Amino acid sequence: MNHSFLNKYEEGESMRNKIEVNNLNVSYYGSQALKDVSFSFDTGKLIGIIGPNGAGKSTLLKSMLQLIPKNSGHITIDDQPIKKIRRKIAYVPQRNDIDWDFPITVKNTVLLGTYPNLKLFHRPKKSDKEWALHCLEKVDMLDYQNHQIAELSGGQQQRVFLARALAQQADYFFLDEPFVGIDVASEKMIIKILQGLRDEGKTVMVVHHDLSKVEAYFDELILLNKEVIETGPVKKVVQPEIMKQAYSMDFQVMNLIGAKV
Numbered sequence: 001m002n003h004s005f006l007n008k009y010e011e012g013e014s015m016r017n018k019i020e021v022n023n024l025n026v027s028y029y030g031s032q033a034l035k036d037v038s039f040s041f042d043t044g045k046l047i048g049i050i051g052p053n054g055a056g057k058s059t060l061l062k063s064m065l066q067l068i069p070k071n072s073g074h075i076t077i078d079d080q081p082i083k084k085i086r087r088k089i090a091y092v093p094q095r096n097d098i099d100w101d102f103p104i105t106v107k108n109t110v111l112l113g114t115y116p117n118l119k120l121f122h123r124p125k126k127s128d129k130e131w132a133l134h135c136l137e138k139v140d141m142l143d144y145q146n147h148q149i150a151e152l153s154g155g156q157q158q159r160v161f162l163a164r165a166l167a168q169q170a171d172y173f174f175l176d177e178p179f180v181g182i183d184v185a186s187e188k189m190i191i192k193i194l195q196g197l198r199d200e201g202k203t204v205m206v207v208h209h210d211l212s213k214v215e216a217y218f219d220e221l222i223l224l225n226k227e228v229i230e231t232g233p234v235k236k237v238v239q240p241e242i243m244k245q246a247y248s249m250d251f252q253v254m255n256l257i258g259a260k261v
Helices: 057-064 106-117 126-138 154-167 184-199 211-217 251-256
Strands: 018-028 031-042 046-050 072-077 089-092 172-176 203-207 220-224 228-233
Touching (some): 031 057, 031 220, 031 228, 046 184, 046 211, 057 072, 057 172, 089 154, 106 154, 126 154, 154 184, 184 211
Parallel strands (some): 172 203
């Protein structure tokens, strides 16, 4: 197959603009989940969202993508509102947000990723099906193409959903806790693919909980505890005096024990 990976549908220059969030506020049942969240990042980066349990990490991702309502705030990517570029965005939800009992095969799950690029009322063509299989091969799940998604392990399921995101030919990838409950081999494969996407000029934003790996995995970080504590390059954010503002436990002790939060 001669497709250049992630450039099947259209060629185009890598966008080097910005993801911008301004004064984002989100509440659940009268309780504030996010307060005046603002940040700006150049695109073409691998960005981690970290913070303690209940900090609003998943809420931030979902509200940015308009999957849950916000009270106020303004989100743009490359100076465009999300609704204008939704086709360019791929989202991988938390595993516990997915109905694993839904009867669908691995191959058809990944094929769903091609739908945003199809014309209205058109069905996937042979080339789309070949592309879906190529994406499955990329995550080493081609041999499982005819299995039901519910039959797979946690790591295998996460690989399949990453393949679905790759099949979409997106420019922006948002993943919510992709490494939770998966095996070490799957985690290594997934982060390698995400770093490869970044190297191709794609933008990747990941909700993450394992502090011991942030320096190896990410270019930039958002440290969150309902409001932004700090943003920027990893070495700027991962400083004991800054991290202690978000986490109640002493950060140096947390790092020594490889804390996951």
